[in-house]
Amino acid sequence: MAAVRADTADVVVVGLGPGGEEAAGRLAEAGLDVAGVEEGLVGGECPYYGCIPSKIMVRSAGLLAEGRRIAGHAGTVMVHPDWRPAARAVRGATSDWDDKIAVDRLVGRGVRFLRGSGRLTARDEVTVADTDGNEIAVRARQAIVLAVGSEPAIPPIPGLARTPYWTNREAIRAEEPPRSLLVLGGGSVGLELGQAFCRFGTPVTVVEGMQRLLPREEPEAHELLLKVLTEDGIEVHTSARVGSVEYRDRSGFTAYCERGERLAAERLLVATGRRSDLIRLGALAIDVDDEAAALPVDERLRVAPPVGGRPGIWALGDVTGKGAYTHMSMYQADVVVRGILGEGGPPASYHAVPRVTFTDPEIGAVGLTEWEARERELVVRTGYADLSASARGRTHQIGNDGFVKLVADMLSGVLVGGTTAGPYGGEVLGALSVAVHARVPLTVLREQIWAYPTFHRAIGDALRQIG
CATH class of the missing domain: 3.50.50.60 (FAD/NAD(P)-binding domain)
Structure with missing residues (x-):
C-alpha cells in the first residue's frame, strides 16, 4: 500500500x-x-448530464413539436426527426464530457x-x-x-441491479433514440427526457409509484401533464409499483408491476430521485x-x-x-x-425556492403548494386562472395549455406559493418568485398592471379570485 x-x-x-x-x-x-x-x-452534474444537455434535447424535441403544429395554422410541412444534430449539440456543449x-x-x-x-x-x-x-x-x-x-437513487427492485439500465447519464449520452423506452419515475428528469425521446419517435411508457406525476407539485399540474403527455403518445401508469425487472439481450427489459401490468421496452431509464x-x-x-x-x-x-x-x-x-x-x-x-x-449578511432562507420542470408545457413553482400551506395550518385561500381565458389574443395557437395557481396566507396577507404551467412557465414564474420572496402584500399585487395579451396576465386573473 x-x-x-x-x-x-x-x-x-x-x-x-x-x-x-x-x-x-x-x-x-x-x-x-x-x-x-x-x-x-x-x-458537476448540471453542465454534463443535467440542466444544460437535457435542455438541448428538450429544445430540439420542442422544435419537432412546433413543426407538427404548423398544419392547419400556417401551412403544410413534413417533419422527419433526426437525432444526430441533437447528439452533436450535446457533445459540443459538454466538450465531449471533458x-x-x-x-x-x-x-x-x-x-x-x-x-x-x-x-x-x-x-x-x-x-x-x-x-x-x-x-x-x-x-x-x-x-x-x-x-x-x-447521484441517482436506484430503488431496490428485484432483478434491476443485474440489468444495463440507464440513468440520466446514459440517456444524455445516447447516440440514437431507443426503439422503445420505459421510464421509472414521473418526476422532472423522467418526464423531460421521456417527452424528448417520444418526440423523436420513441414509444415511451412512464411508471410512477405515487398517485400523481410530479407528486410534489399541485394536483392541477399532474392533470395537465397527464393530458398533454397522453396526447403526445406517452403511456402513463400512476400508482404503479414495479415488483421486479428482468433483461434479455434480444427482448430488452420487462417490468412486472405489483398490480399486474407487464411492461416491455428496449431501454429502461431509472429516474426515481437522487441521494x-x-x-x-x-x-x-x-x-x-x-x-x-x-x-x-x-x-x-x-x-x-x-x-x-x-x-x-x-x-x-x-x-x-x-x-x-x-x-x-x-x-x-x-x-x-x-x-x-466573516462577512455576515443574511442567513439562508427557503421560503421562496423556485423550481421548473421543462416539459412542454413547462411547470414552474415557488414556495408552498396548497397542501403544504394547509399542513402548516395557515389560513389559506387560492386563486386559479386558465391560460385560455387569460390570454384570449393567443388562444388561436395550439400548444397553449396551462394555468396559474396562487396560494395566499390571509393572516399575513401575502402569497406563500404559486404555480405557473404553460408556455414559458419558467419565465412567467419570475414574477411570482419575487412576490413570494419579498412577501409583497396582496393589496400591492392587486394594483399591478398586467400586459395584454401575455401569459403572465393570468397572475392578475388568479389574484382577483383570492379576493
Missing part, C-alpha cells in the same frame, strides 16, 4: 459542482489557500485542484484518493466545505449519522462551527437536503463564503 502524503490548506472544498466550484473560486480570490477536490467532472476548460478556469482563480475521491478522516482532515490508489491527507486550517452533490452518499463521504468522522438522507446544517450552512482552534465545517448543495437544484447550490455557496470570510 502506498504511503499517505500529508498536506495542508486554509480551506478544503470537497465536490466541485456549480456551488462547490463557486465557493472554492471566491475563497481563493479572497486570498485563502484553497484545495478543491473532485472525483468526477469539475462543474472538463479541461472548467479545471483551467478553477485553477485560474487560484484554487489548487486535486483529482480524486475525498473522504473525511478526521474533524479537520480530508483524505483524497486518486484512481491509482495514491492518497493525500489534507488538513484544513480554517474550514472544510462539503459540496459532494448527489447523497454520506457513508462514502466519511460522515461518521464528524459525528454525523452516515445513513441520514442529508447533512444537518444550520441557517449559516454549518455542520459544525469553528471551535477550539479547529476549522468549521460547512455544507452546500444537494447534500444539505434543501433542494437538488443548481440555483440552490449557488445560493448556498454565497452564504458559505460569507460565513468563512
